[in-house]
Amino acid sequence: MTTDFSAETATAAVVDSFARASDPRLRELLSGLVRHLHDFVREVEPTRAEWEQAIAFLTATGQKCDDTRQEFIMLSDVLGVSMLVEEVNDRKEAAATDSTVLGPFHMVASPPRALGDSIDLTGSGEPCLVTGRVVSVDGTPLPGATLDVWQADDHGFYDVQQPDEQPRGNGRGLFTADAEGRFWFRSCVPSPYPIPTDGPVGALLAATGRHPYRPAHVHFIVTAEGHRPVTTHIFVAGSDYLESDAVFAVRESLVQEFTQVDAPERAAACGLPNPFRQARFDIVLQPEPSRSSN
Structure with a gap:
């Protein structure tokens, strides 16, 4: 990993952190997720408040799930x-x-x-x-x-x-x-x-x-x-x-x-x-x- 984390190096650094994953499919899935998620952040440039709101939304989605309801499936x-x-x-x-x-x-x-x-x-x-x-x-x-x-x-x-x-x-x-x-x-x-x-x-x-x-x-x-x-x-x-x-x-x-x-x-x-x-x-x-x- 690099200690020089920047908008330009962020994606490569995180993808590289998964290089030693023993499951190749897991490595592929996480690497793809990180690439697309980082591209999304660069494209829309969310504010800190917007990102905190997104995390709060996902947290609330999980909290709404129980034995008879799956809010994440609905999402x-x-x-x-x-x-x-x-x-x-x-x-x-x-x-x-x-x-x-x-x-x-x-x-x-x-x-x-x-x-x-x-x-x-x-x-x-x-x-x-x-x-x-x-x-x-x-x-x-x-x-x-x-x-x-x-x-x-x-x-x-x-x-x-x-x-x-x-x-x-x-x-x-x-x-x-x-x-x-x-x-x-x-x-x-x-x-x-x-x-x-x-x-x-x-x-x-x-x-x-x-x-x-x-x-x-x-x-x-x-x-x-x-x-x-x-x-x-x-x-x-x-x-x-x-x-x-x-x-x-x-x-x-x-x-x-x-x-x-x-x-x-x-x-x-x-x-x-x-x-x-x-x-x-x-x-x-x-x-x-x-x-x-x-």
Whole structure:
């Protein structure tokens, strides 16, 4: 390291300090971070007061995190970083289902449920049936695929946000696809909702004139043996905020119709009132790359 630390020598000195890191990827990540962060400081020339405010903002962001809320994920989301990470990692075959953000509310384990069960434990929303198949890119069904599903209620709140009003596990379910890769479950049609605005991220959005709303959606994490897992959503066609999602997560391929179905016998067989809404979402997983033996 140099003792002659200046605006001209700062970056090289800090990057050099990581030269003996035993993990080459860690060295690459930290060196890149320092270069870009130093370039940012040189470009915008923050005052000491502004830098102290930035540190206070990050401190408050950390202090807002707990077992059921992750403010740093929301910060990453509203800055578009979460989706950018998805983009640079989503090098997939064209047929595979698009990925999107995890979001800040996948904080508890989803309860295992049987195919056809309802994840809407309060029954206050518009009933719907979600169906689909999990297949490989060549169309081969993936029996036994697991689907971790979660969504907000019809008022736009996740169970962890209202522990005194919603039963634990409301809007959540862990399903196993059948022998033909099929899955189906009952729920309520989700509604648009604002991400929480009572913390630093909400203050950031307000200060920049941005709204906090997300379009209506259902989350999925889908896994199957020998295939890459996918974290994705389905978005309700026609929902507000599809063009201005606060976390930039909408992909056209994930927008699905929740069609009204008027079929009394089918409704009765599914345990739903008639009429009801139905969405179909087929999920295509990409095989893991084969490992050639030496």
